[in-house]
Amino acid sequence: xxxxxxxxxxxxxxxxxxxxxxxxxxxxxxxxxxxxxxxxxxxxxxxxxxxxxxxxxxxxxxxxxxxxxxxxxxxxxxxxxxxxxxxxxxxxxxxxxxxxxxxxxxxxxxxxxxxxxxxxxxxxxxxxxxxxxxxxxxxxxxxxxxxxxxxxxxxxxxxxxxxxxxxxxxxxxxxxxxxxxxxxxxxxxxxxxxxxxxxxxxxxxxxxxxxxxxxxxxxxxxxxxxxxxxxxxxxxxxxxxxxxxxxxxxxxxxxxxxxxxxxxxxxxxxxxxxxxxxxxxxxxxxxxxxxxxxxxxxxxxxxxxxxxxxxx
Ligand code: CP
Ligand code: NVA
Numbered sequence: 129x130x131x132x133x134x135x136x137x138x139x140x141x142x143x144x145x146x147x148x149x150x151x152x153x154x155x156x157x158x159x160x161x162x163x164x165x166x167x168x169x170x171x172x173x174x175x176x177x178x179x180x181x182x183x184x185x186x187x188x189x190x191x192x193x194x195x196x197x198x199x200x201x202x203x204x205x206x207x208x209x210x211x212x213x214x215x216x217x218x219x220x221x222x223x224x225x226x227x228x229x230x231x232x233x234x235x236x237x238x239x240x241x242x243x244x245x246x247x248x249x250x251x252x253x254x255x256x257x258x259x260x261x262x263x264x265x266x267x268x269x270x271x272x273x274x275x276x277x278x279x280x281x282x283x284x285x286x287x288x289x290x291x292x293x294x295x296x297x298x299x300x301x302x303x304x305x306x307x308x309x310x311x312x313x314x315x316x317x318x319x320x321x322x323x324x325x326x327x328x329x330x331x332x333x334x335x336x337x338x339x340x341x342x343x344x345x346x347x348x349x350x351x352x353x354x355x356x357x358x359x360x361x362x363x364x365x366x367x368x369x370x371x372x373x374x375x376x377x378x379x380x381x382x383x384x385x386x387x388x389x390x391x392x393x394x395x396x397x398x399x400x401x402x403x404x405x406x407x408x409x410x411x412x413x414x415x416x417x418x419x420x421x422x423x424x425x426x427x428x429x430x431x432x433x434x435x436x437x438x439x440x
Pocket of ligand 1: 172180181182207219251259391392393
């Protein structure tokens with residue numbers, strides 16, 4: 129069976145740590161995996177805009193000797209021009225892997241179920257696993273004692289929140305979440321993460337108070353209040369998220385040497401103030417850089433698996 133990366137929940141902790149070992153190697157030396165993807169073609173189906181995900185995948189695939197084909201919404205209008213299943217079956221005949229950024233998570237699932245090549249979720253409405261893996265790699269990189277620290281996620285219970293929650297709970301990082309009422313993380317994903325935590329030893333706390341969530345934590349994480357596709361609700365959302373800004377008053381409650389994290393893009397003056405995101409505590413550009421190294425290692429991990437199947 130081919131392997132895909134649809135959600136972090138599908139990886140074992142050993143697989144996550146294996147990806148991190150590969151990431152360390154990729155980060156130490158960009159040429160570490162040589163032409164691992166030589167003569168391989170990777171399609172990037174993007175139904176939404178992207179800076180980090182698109183560019184870091186394109187650069188990473190080039191560094192691995194592979195070729196990228198970017199397919200924006202004008203080329204592949206999933207489910208409109210033709211069914212997602214037909215897109216997937218057709219592209220499986222040309223390509224060796226697909227990275228897909230879609231509006232609906234179900235489109236990623238449909239692509240996966242109809243393809244015989246690896247599919248990587250480059251963000252859906254429910255998950256952002258490449259971001260989540262990069263985030264927990266970045267935390268592990270900054271904190272040797274990563275299984276003793278606590279991350280506070282403040283804001284929308286969205287795709288980034290879900291992947292962070294699953295990632296932390298899989299490998300033993302404690303996580304507190306504070307969202308406004310009506311913007312909570314998905315209940316099923318909270319349950320999954322609580323079950324993971326029983327195995328890993330993570331502590332998970334879900335509530336509404338940013339002040340309670342950040343008290344004495346090592347990491348504060350924030351994401352936009354208005355995700356891609358929610359623009360028509362901007363005014364309402366910005367109103368509802370008042371009180372959830374990561375600012376100097378809030379970060380004072382965390383440990384003195386706390387790290388600020390954000391998946392980016394960020395909106396200074398909304399979910400975070402400039403004096404926090406641009407402070408020495410902020411590691412947002414280390415996170416952005418780590419997308420490149422982590423995604424190269426995800427590709428190596430998925431193709432290592434395919435190579436093993438071919439050898440058997
Ligand atoms: N963090 C992230 O996925 O950024 P982009 O939307 O720019 O790809
Ligand atoms: N939650 C944001 C993340 C962007 C990387 C969105 O979905 O737009």
